[in-house]
Amino acid sequence: MTLDRLSFDDEQRPLLEVRGAGHRYEDGHGCRDVSFDLWPGEVLAVVGESGSGKSTLLRTLSQHISLTEGSIRYRHGDGTVVELSELSESHVRRLWRTEWGFVHQNAADGLRMHVSAGGNVGEPLMATGWRHYGQIRSAAAEWLKRVEIPADRIDDTPASFSGGMRQRLQIARNLVVSPRLVFMDEPTSSLDVSVQARLLDLIRTLVADLGLAVVIVTHDLAVARLISHRTLVMKDGYVIESGLTDRVLDDPQAAYTQLLVSSILQG
Ligand SMILES: Nc1ncnc2c1ncn2[C@@H]1O[C@H](COP(=O)(O)OP(=O)(O)OP(=O)(O)O)[C@@H](O)[C@H]1O
DSSP: OEEEEOSSOGGGSOSEEEEEEEEEETTEEEEEEEEEEEOTTOEEEEEOSTTSSHHHHHHHHTTSSOOOEEEEEEEOTTSEEEEGGGSOHHHHHHHHHHTEEEEOSSGGGTSOTTSOHHHHHHHHHHHTTOOOHHHHHHHHHHHHHHTTOOGGGTTSOGGGSOHHHHHHHHHHHHHTTOOSEEEEESTTTTSOHHHHHHHHHHHHHHHHHHTOEEEEEOSOHHHHHHHOSEEEEEETTEEEEEEEHHHHHHSOOSHHHHHHHTTTTOO
16 A cells, blocks of 8 residues: 655665564564664664564564554655555565565575576566576576576575575575565574675675665674674563664663673573
8 A cells, every 4th residue: 555655865765664563472472562764775683582572573574474563664666655564465475576585594495495596596587577598597697606606506406505505595596686675584593603604794795785675683693793784682572772783782771782792691
């Protein structure tokens, strides 16, 4: 449903305007009263200990579960602003095809494991109307190169890939259609530490090059530090602190964030 059409520079408006948002499960709230703006090109980390509501918030923002209270407005590429909870299923599906991406913690959840690497990257292009096989294959090859997957693996399936390669392929599959907003759920936490660093570096470079807006959930403050501009700290479903990442991590105000930063709650 269209709420308004922008009459001035799009970049002057947030991509997401979240106000008092929450999701209530049958037996209680997963997250509640969450408010923030997300700007184009901005990376927002959501941190907190296990059970604090990070995944619930991410799944609510990305429309995987319903918003049970509050409001989430999204600004389309053409400037139209919509209330996400009022969109039809087909409209949301269109957003997934054209403007949104989701990088899962487990690459198998975001890939087709028995389709070739080239097919995994080519499929989203076909879903947006690409028809010329040669062009699809060369765009897929270009993206595999960008995510450091050797060209000679294009016809192999991700089932034969290492964990790090799978995750890089999942990223290529998401970014090939130039989305505006990408949700990431602990994208590095299933990998060995040495592989994590390389993947984080790649994500950081791609996000900056493409000017993507990202909401990334992580329990790892080092990930937030490396990749995000701003950080929300969650506890018991609420945001208890937010601000520029360096400020939140170097000068935490809430006692809980101080504990988190001093590692007492991590692990
Ligand atoms: N499907 C569900 N049904 C009922 N309650 C749920 C469900 N999923 C999560 N919860 C509850 O919602 C609260 C927030 O959980 P959530 O999974 O969002 O936290 P989290 O910070 O993402 O934790 P983790 O890092 O362990 O994934 C918890 O109290 C949890 O028990």
